[in-house]
Ligand SMILES: Nc1ncnc2c1ncn2[C@@H]1O[C@H](COP(=O)(O)OP(=O)(O)OP(=O)(O)O)[C@@H](O)[C@H]1O
């Protein structure tokens with residue numbers, strides 16, 4: 064059986080290598096030719112105008128695209144060197160290693176405790192270690208101080224920001240190597256947004272984070288690396304314009320389209 | 331602006347007429363809003379008032395009716411005990427639910443969670459078709475097809491038994507159970523589904539641990555409504571259950587459920603007589619039971635609606 | 641890792657098994673519906689002929705014309721009573737009623753009306769329309785009884801259709817100075833018409849197939865064509881019931897032929913209504 068030390072041991076942070084990745088919905092290619100390395104133990108921000116395929120690319124990384132039905136992904140995506148689209152990889156197994164937080168907080172209709180324990184229970188973490196794991200996950204999501212002693216409360220009684228941090232804790236409880244976040248703060252007020260950003264900053268030493276955001280300041284504040292994507296017309300698929308150190312991208316981008324987008328945003 | 335005073339008068343009087351007309355229409359509409367309450371109350375009042383003669387008769391009365399086991403309207407004194415009919419209703423309904431609940435919920439799970447979109451559309455139309463087939467046609471299938479088949483299968487004395495009627499009723503309860511359960515599962519926000527899948531759960535784990543619990547009140551309501559439909563169904567039991575007055579819990583013998591008693595005897599009684607009134611007591615019993623069952627379903631459904639109306 | 645992999649394999653195996661089991665249940669239901677339809681066609685089609693549809697029951701070969709006519713008029717009568725009241729009540733719930741106790745009570749009544757057994761409607765109709773109001777065994781009594789039974793379906797589908805009309809549309813009309821009723825009658829109702837019509841047809845077709853409520857209020861086994869609303873009538877469902885259960889002179893061809901006519905009639909009307917609605921919906925997209 065798994066020991067307590069193992070339960071709470073931080074897994075290594077994952078690194079993604081994408082080579083010539085394209086995605087098509089039916090026969091419409093939405094995204095093509097993406098080459099991208101996502102460094103371990105860092106925050107990578109995906110930015111770009113609406114419809115440029117940020118969510119699409121993110122969903123490739125935990126194969127949530129598979130659930131949409133008519134999506135084909137081509138090219139190569141490796142997680143720590145393993146091809147995640149290889150035939151013997153079960154997406155369910157992959158998703159234990161790559162967690163996701165969604166745009167709208169989506170706690171399950173059950174208690175706070177059961178929400179956090181939901182993933183580990185599936186993965187066979189013994190009952191005796193669950194309390195510890197739940198506490199640890201809630202601490203890492205910076206929610207522990209607000210909910211300790213109320214773990215039996217229904218998750219719907221939390222505020223929107225608390226719910227989102229609960230969802231982060233829920234994803235952390237499965238000990239993922241990578242955490243995907245699709246505009247995790249866009250439905251929240253400024254204070255909750257600040258709390259989420261703080262949480263992300265604390266998390267990144269433990270888990271690789273890929274975050275989609277429309278908020279330039281946010282990307283500049285929290286990310287180490289930034290990738291800028293663009294879809295120039297509906298006829299042509301979206302592509303990755305450039306990727307690099309966040310500071311470089313924001314102060315001295317090599318592509319003028321990046322500059323135009325960023326400066327346009329900054330006003 | 332040189333509007334003649336006549337035209338002005340004309341216009342203002344037209345406006346007044348329109349206002350008056352609108353007020354009348356508004357009243358009529360509000361009045362119609364009461365129609366459901368009115369009809370439901372009227373049903374209760376008419377059932378009760380017509381049942382009163384039997385209920386207040388010193389030789390009959392509610393207690394004797396609900397405790398007696400023989401129904402002999404022509405004996406002296408007439409006997410109107412109908413426990414055996416209540417039990418018959420339970421036998422038939424029990425069979426129907428034992429079949430329709432597990433199959434219906436399973437089918438709803440498949441249609442909502444597993445079926446490809448195309449199949450989903452087809453399945454829904456088929457279920458609508460099943461719901462639209464008149465009960466007398468189901469009865470016909472029971473008499474000519476299912477009954478004889480079950481008779482051979484279980485070596486029953488007769489093709490017309492509680493079991494046969496129950497099986498046919500199961501087919502009639504299935505569309506109700508499937509469509510309402512499916513609806514409840516479908517209306518669980520898809521973000522929850524996504525959330526569970528993203529945590530490394532299979533579709534089945536997601537269904538079992540998130541979707542079904544979240545939809546549980548809708549599923550419960552579907553079972554209650556299916557139950558209501560089975561208890562209240564008349565033509566199928568009249569044609570297929572075999573009309574035996576015997577008090578028994580056996581499934582493979584004939585039965586005479588409450589609805590069949592009314593349908594079978596109402597045509598032959600003297601209107602306004604004691605027997606006629608006794609049939610209204612049976613009807614009142616049915617009304618109360620189905621009312622409670624539906625009330626339970628409705629209260630639970632309302633709770634579910636409130637839950638997702640965030 | 642391999643412990644984890646085994647766990648996933650196991651979960652996938654359970655998933656596959658459950659998919660199979662639930663799929664089998666769904667398939668069984670679908671197949672029995674197909675079987676029902678197929679059986680009806682096989683047994684009923686041989687009966688189909690002009691003389692069967694338009695002939696009289698006691699002729700040789702026997703026809704079911706009076707039963708068709710009776711069911712038609714019962715349905716028309718039901719529509720005449722149920723549609724105005726039902727649609728008005730739907731409008732009331734969607735457009736006039738405020739959230740509150742009364743509205744809740746009305747909704748509860750509607751839900752419960754829908755669950756009252758059809759035979760109880762029959763008793764009610766016999767007591768009120770046949771006896772108290774002295775309409776006797778007649779088209780009128782039967783239509784009124786069926787109208788009560790159909791009311792909840794019509795109210796619910798009207799309300800639902802009205803609720804799907806976007807709020808902006810109402811506000812746009814009100815902002816132009818139109819009164820509430822004008823807004824409803826000129827803007828909201830036309831937009832909701834497809835839903836209302838389809839729902840009503842669904843309810844009416846169910847009424848057309850009912851036997852128990854008309855048994856003691858309107859129908860008679862053998863009678864001529866109705867000349868006034870106070871005449872008793874024949875009806876298809878009742879005809880099927882009697883023909884199927886009478887021990888003497890069984891006529892399976894008449895029974896199955898009538899059943900096919902009834903099911904086909906109900907289905908065709910429903911399919912046509914649904915098709916019309918989806919066409920109308922395509923034209924107006926919110
Ligand atoms: N399920 C889907 N089926 C078909 N096409 C889709 C689907 N999801 C996304 N697309 C298409 O793929 C393209 C990229 O969409 P995506 O949602 O990835 O963009 P995004 O960058 O996340 O936009 P936003 O910032 O608005 O969230 C769009 O053109 C969209 O129309």
Ligand SMILES: [Mg+2]
Nearest residue numbers: 117118119245
């Ligand atoms: Mg997106």
